[in-house]
Amino acid sequence: FNTNSMKYFKLTFVILFTASHLFQLSYAQSSQTSKRSSWFRDARVGMIVHWGLYSIPAGVWKGKQIPWYGEWIKDRASISDTDYAKLASRFYPEKFNADEWIRTAADAGMKYFCIVTKHHDGFCLWNTKENNDWNIKSATPFKRDIVKELSDACQQHGIVYALYYSSGLDWHYPSSNWPSYKKYYYNQLKELLTNYGKIGYLWFDGEWTTQWNAKEAEELYNYVRGLDPEIMTNNPKKKGSSAFGDFGLDEENYSPPASDFKTGLWERDRLVQYNTWGYKSWEPWKKSADLIRDMIDAASLSMNFCLNVGPKADGSFPPQALAILKDFGRWLKVNGEAIYKTKGFVKNISINFDCRITQNTSNDSVWYVHVLKWPETKKSIKITTSFPITSVAALDQSILMK
Numbered sequence: 001f002n003t004n005s006m007k008y009f010k011l012t013f014v015i016l017f018t019a020s021h022l023f024q025l026s027y028a029q030s031s032q033t034s035k036r037s038s039w040f041r042d043a044r045v046g047m048i049v050h051w052g053l054y055s056i057p058a059g060v061w062k063g064k065q066i067p068w069y070g071e072w073i074k075d076r077a078s079i080s081d082t083d084y085a086k087l088a089s090r091f092y093p094e095k096f097n098a099d100e101w102i103r104t105a106a107d108a109g110m111k112y113f114c115i116v117t118k119h120h121d122g123f124c125l126w127n128t129k130e131n132n133d134w135n136i137k138s139a140t141p142f143k144r145d146i147v148k149e150l151s152d153a154c155q156q157h158g159i160v161y162a163l164y165y166s167s168g169l170d171w172h173y174p175s176s177n178w179p180s181y182k183k184y185y186y187n188q189l190k191e192l193l194t195n196y197g198k199i200g201y202l203w204f205d206g207e208w209t210t211q212w213n214a215k216e217a218e219e220l221y222n223y224v225r226g227l228d229p230e231i232m233t234n235n236p237k238k239k240g241s242s243a244f245g246d247f248g249l250d251e252e253n254y255s256p257p258a259s260d261f262k263t264g265l266w267e268r269d270r271l272v273q274y275n276t277w278g279y280k281s282w283e284p285w286k287k288s289a290d291l292i293r294d295m296i297d298a299a300s301l302s303m304n305f306c307l308n309v310g311p312k313a314d315g316s317f318p319p320q321a322l323a324i325l326k327d328f329g330r331w332l333k334v335n336g337e338a339i340y341k342t343k344g345f346v347k348n349i350s351i352n353f354d355c356r357i358t359q360n361t362s363n364d365s366v367w368y369v370h371v372l373k374w375p376e377t378k379k380s381i382k383i384t385t386s387f388p389i390t391s392v393a394a395l396d397q398s399i400l401m402k
């Protein structure tokens, strides 16, 4: 090398590095305002469903209540591969009706619907060609392609369809053999992104596993955007961050600090039962009012709110979940204007009460004040603004939250 070629080499290297860095940044930044994410920013409310073989034991194994997430029961109760595989031959959800599920979601005010296509147990809810012994078609007597039926129903009801996929963690396909696993899961993602209609976002999971790293995550993101340039994904490097990919997740039990929500797009996920995403027969249920307050708080931080429901093994929604969904529907029917197509982080308004404020995205001069707990009779709510208010109106006279 003479000094000239050395300089040239170094310079080339620096330029390439900067370029790829800028490329990622422009992806991340553009998603906050781009047309690609407009459905996500407008929607504000969605639903995610964890449903699979783990819904059969529903949190109980050999007569014992197994703590923690129901979808983790194979791990938490140390169930052998053989015993777990036996669940597949029992999976026959005779009450499953995609149209009914999506109608229920739409009536509850949900604008998007995410299905767990493959959780950590590796079992696939669609007819994959990549896995011949461990999918709904090959391993269960049910045989119907659930991912397809839900896709059709979402299209029918005008609901955005989204997919969760455990990319980093698979107890069935040994991800310890990374090159082989990678080929396998890349092919599966291609199936999911080509055969199931328009997909709003892909939710990756399992980024804490040993084989996972930043390079794999970036490659994955570019691969998926290559298959569908319009798609959004959560951050495949770290779920609880919006620094990469298109949005970050504020998952129950794993909330990032509130200051993080100021940049990037976010989805807050909350559970209808405590400590489980998959249905558990014995886990207590939350109150609708608390979940609705969570949703309002999310909207006031410009975040989406996604409600998780775990259907029963027979394909029906538990009655407690249906009651919560009904409350969401009733509330959003009256107050939806203050949630959908709004933004948060409203400045220049202060209130002497426990309130959250949202602002109409298409009309900046409309604000919504959400009173989380209605004041006792004699107290009054004082709103102070740095600008004159021309009119004040209530969206609702009767109050659901007691």
Ligand code: JFZ
Pocket: 069, 071, 072, 205, 208, 239, 240, 251, 254, 277
């Ligand atoms: C993961 C899954 O393990 C869980 O079963 C569920 O599907 C949920 C949506 O995602 O749960 C985790 C696990 C680890 C973290 C967050 C969520 N984490 O370390 O931030």
